[in-house]
Amino acid sequence: MTSTITRHYVDIDTDSGRRRVHYRKCGNGGPTLLMIHQSPRSSAEYEPLMREWSRQFTCIAPDTPGFGQSDRLAKPGPDIDDYADALVEFVDAMGIAGTLAYGFHSGGIILVTALRRHPDRFRALAIGGYAIWTPEEVALFGQNYLPHFLPSAYGEHLTWLWNRMLEQTWFFPWFDTRPQTRMSVAHDDPVRVHGGVIDMLDAGNAYRDGYGAVINAPRDIPAADAVVPPCLITAYNGDPLQAHIDRLGALPANWEARKVVTPADHQVASEEFLLSQGGITAAEFPEVDDAGFVAVKTDAFDGLIHWSGKTGSGRLTIHAPARSAAQVDTSASLAIDLPGHGLSHGWIGDAPTDWASWQEVIDVAATRLGATSLAFEPLPVGEDDRLYPNLSPDRHGAYLTRAWNIVRAERFFAPWYVASSDTAIPFEVDAVTPEALASAHLARLRGVSARACHQARQAADIL
16 A cells, blocks of 8 residues: 555536546555545645555545536536535546545535435445534524635735634634634644635635535435445534534434544544445546646655646746746646646755756656656746745735735736836736736745745756
């Protein structure tokens, strides 16, 4: 078995057209385990658990529609049945009908709905917390839980986002700040909050579709006499859904629901249950031919490099520091995300400032992709220590608005940190729409190795 997580895309042909799904995979040879994340997160939240469970399973964790790097559903206002059917389409496309499956909170609701509608696609489910809302709770959530999340010209949306993601562990629901709604699992860890922030920035306003479908879903637990695959539901102390165990009512004979003490207890119970159920094995899965991830290993880098574009073009475009392949025209070219940028992994230790280390990674990726020539976006004008200030997550989320101010200013001035008539540059109106700024902002946040990249290129005279 292996603890290496790989990342992939698969295209699914549906009645509404082709839909792309991004997924993570870890493990080889054990029974397949489909892992469905909660909303509004992505499969990234399962990486630690995938490494642990890959000793026993072949873990496959897709981004659900509209989250992470997966396309949203084409249908306006999709409901929970649409998300369940979309999951089954993924199961069929991957060739894993009869798989074991695990889901936490909203991921569990999607899975139970999919099992109820397509019981033949699953061997067994393990669920972490299952919500049974009262009509009053549903009404409360419908009014407040899913505000529109749209980029604003000056980044005001980022202040709301930071505090919403931070305080969701302080109160449940997050907007109901009363003493009786306080949670016992509160934290103020900027790194943990940042993970949720990035997932929300990836999803944008599409988060309302997936999250709304889950919140408004009828809680159709199969009837006590239903013939369905087995399921274990557990919830630990501190989980706001633990109290909902008492709301589940009569369950099918091969279903069980129980309360446990810790998150570790929940994971152990889920793993043991799934291992006892058998399952199917699969080794080969479909791939797309215009995007993906290649594994690259050098002395300074060991991870995945994200790529996209036209295979067979022979040309590989290298984006500028603090940008990404998503901002490169790939209609006649390939592009990669450099280490510490976009969707690629970061460096081992500090990012190198010698270009040889960067070039070595580029050369390996180029060889894997069949590229024979390189093109470089120009370096931005300015001093590297001022062009790329520290954007590490901080306790108050100020780094988010700092990054937004940078990408806005760099549309108007070069260098961006000097606003004057002498540094003013031409710009297109389309480049300063909130949507365009949002794309550049996300690339800037992910470009954690931007300063080192600039320094390395400058030293090598690649301007």
